[in-house]
Amino acid sequence: MRRACALLLSMLCAPLAGAAALPTLVSTNLCADMLALSLAAPAQLLSVSRKSQDPRVSSMAERAREFPANDATAEEIIALHPDIVLASRRWQTHNQTALLSRHGIRTVVVPYPTTWPQIFDSTTWVAGQIGREAAGSALVADVQARLARLQQRPRSLSALYLRANGGSAGANTYVDTVFQAVGLRNHLASLGRSGWSRYALEDLVDSPPDVFVSADMLIDNGYAKSAYSRHQRLQQLMATRPVLSISGNRWGCSDWQLIHAAEQLAAQLDALSLISGGRP
Incomplete structure (x- = not known):
């Protein structure tokens, strides 16, 4: 009887011990x-x-x-x-x-990853560091499944991520990674640009993308920093093309939440009924 009680007590305490070990x-x-x-x-x-x-x-x-x-x-x-x-x-x-x-x-x-494999690896690694391997594996599996669904439909257009100060992103950035997830061609990367840089307004007028992409970054809301976005020529150009918006503050950190940004872009592109490879 005592042995049975001791066994039951150890079973009841096991989850608590596991939780305390975190x-x-x-x-x-x-x-x-x-x-x-x-x-x-x-x-x-x-x-x-x-x-x-x-x-x-x-x-x-x-x-x-x-x-x-x-x-x-x-x-x-x-x-x-x-x-x-x-x-x-x-x-x-x-x-x-x-x-x-x-x-x-x-x-x-x-870590600050820039590709989906790196994002998956860093998520798994951080989860392991804090004793939450199962949570990390489940999160990665969910994102991978959502990513696979996004990639089932082609959306072959050129897109330019443009901040209010004229900043943009070329190859080897998480912006490029998100664009690839939904089948978009990164306009800046196609021009041979890599990393984070400014896209001169003169170059943009000469070589505009099919669609623009913006995000609700608080840091860009200041009047002085947003002068680029208020330029009359840019506003005229953007009025002729779709402007896709990423909301919810899921854009600034290069982590698993980029799947939300990718899904937002895909939903807006699909709603526009854009034909793959055609003009918007």
Whole structure:
């Protein structure tokens, strides 16, 4: 009887022991927050950055408000004493990492991938670092299935991502990766441009794309920064072509949420009834 009771007690306690074994963590920047909120068990997430609670820049603001906010200072992190701090490459410095390490806190630098395989690998890797391998595998499998559905329909048009300040993205960027997911040709990449750069208005007038793509980036809303977008010639040009919009603040971080951006683009293209390879 005693042995049976002991066995039952051990079975009941096993899930609790597994949950307690998960490392606690603090997330210190917006992109790290998105992964933490997507992968971590609620009980292990001690704090997220304050930006993640701002709906103007965060796609998970409502959920992020369920957790205490931090300003990414070493003092805050040490006071919370997590097992892990999720940080960006920019935030991480040798001295700060060493300081946290002396307090038993391990720094995990969140990768910044640019391709779908890299996104899947980084998601799986971060999930493993925080003891949530199954959650990472499930998230990756969901995105892969959605990506496969998107790629079943060709949408052979040229597209230019254009920010209000004239900034754009060529090959080897997550913008190019999203365009490829829906069958769009990256107009800037087709001109031999790689990485992030500015597309001169003169060049744009001479060589416009089939469609424009914009995103609701708060950083571009200032009057001085948006002068490019107010130019009369650009407005005339954009009036002659479809302008696709990515909303929901799922565009700034190169992570699994880019599948939402791809689905938004695909839905807008399909609604326009554009013929593959033709003019819009």
